[in-house]
Amino acid sequence: MTDKTSPVHHPFFARMWTVLSRHEPGSLRELRQENLAGLSGRVLEVGAGTGSNFVHYPTAVEEVVAVEPEPRLSAIARQAAETAPVPVTVMDCAVEELEPGAPFDAVVCSLVLCSVHDQEGVLRELFSILRPDGELRYLEHVASGGARGRLQRLADATIWPKLGGNCHTHRHTERAMVNAGFVQQTARHVWTLPAWVPVPVSELALGRAIRPA
Numbered sequence: 001m002t003d004k005t006s007p008v009h010h011p012f013f014a015r016m017w018t019v020l021s022r023h024e025p026g027s028l029r030e031l032r033q034e035n036l037a038g039l040s041g042r043v044l045e046v047g048a049g050t051g052s053n054f055v056h057y058p059t060a061v062e063e064v065v066a067v068e069p070e071p072r073l074s075a076i077a078r079q080a081a082e083t084a085p086v087p088v089t090v091m092d093c094a095v096e097e098l099e100p101g102a103p104f105d106a107v108v109c110s111l112v113l114c115s116v117h118d119q120e121g122v123l124r125e126l127f128s129i130l131r132p133d134g135e136l137r138y139l140e141h142v143a144s145g146g147a148r149g150r151l152q153r154l155a156d157a158t159i160w161p162k163l164g165g166n167c168h169t170h171r172h173t174e175r176a177m178v179n180a181g182f183v184q185q186t187a188r189h190v191w192t193l194p195a196w197v198p199v200p201v202s203e204l205a206l207g208r209a210i211r212p213a
Contacts, residue, residue: 008094013165014072021050028192031206032056032110035139041105044129046095046122047112049073051080054088064088065104067095070165096125103131109138113173114201115166123180132213136182142189142205143170152200160200169200174207182209 033056040060045053048066050073057064066081066088068074074092081088091098107126116122126136143149152170161168174187187207193199 008069008071010070010165011072013163014070016163017073017165018050018076021052024052025192029056031139031190031204035110035137035206036108039106039108039135039137042102043106043108044095044098044104044126045108045110046126047109047115048077048090049111051077051084051088051090053108053110054080054084054086057084057086057088059085061086065098066090067093067098069094095122095129098129104129104134105131106135106137109136109140111140113138113176114141114168114171115164117166119171119173120176120180123176123182127181127211130211132211134211135185136177136209136211137207138173138177138209139204139206140173141167141169141171141201142174142203143172144200144203148195148198148200148203151198155200167201174205177209181211183212184209 032053036053036056039058041062043061043064045064045066048068064086066077068077068090069092071092074090077090081090107130113119144152149170156168156170185208187205190204190206191202192204193202
């Protein structure tokens with residue numbers, strides 16, 4: 001996802017992410033399902049990627065509008081939408097480019113807020129298109145502390161964003177949500193790999209925040 005004037009083209013990342021998506025570990029699929037559990041009504045999914053979330057939406061969801069500005073990924077997401085258990089419309093645009101319409105009941109962000117150029121600006125946009133008491137559900141890479149945090153900062157300053165579709169691993173995403181006006185309801189951090197493995201994106205935050213009434 002990016003600003004309105006900058007098209008998104010990450011061909012290397014799109015190819016890599018397509019392969020990774022086809023081989024997601026069961027633990028990550030379980031986190032996706034947990035992140036979406038209990039949703040209902042009209043949902044906006046930001047940065048849908050290849051549509052990995054679609055199969056996990058509960059049937060109480062009436063409609064999913066999924067935005068994915070990388071054209072190679074949005075094409076694959078459209079294929080995934082055809083077999084989703086709920087109606088899914090995939091749009092190859094950024095959330096900032098959505099036409100004004102009825103507020104959404106929930107917004108879903110999965111492994112995307114690490115890659116947007118203006119994280120707080122995007123979160124303010126999401127805040128504005130949610131109905132009062134609407135939910136932000138998130139599963140996101142977040143900044144770690146200690147040696148891993150130093151590794152993240154080094155990765156972010158060098159090769160990682162170029163390889164990872166502008167992914168920045170050392171972002172205080174939950175703090176940015178609060179700065180944008182959201183109120184945290186639940187939050188926990190999980191590790192997708194053992195803590196000792198020197199990979200900058202092992203720590204994930206899973207949680208729920210709301211737009212206050």
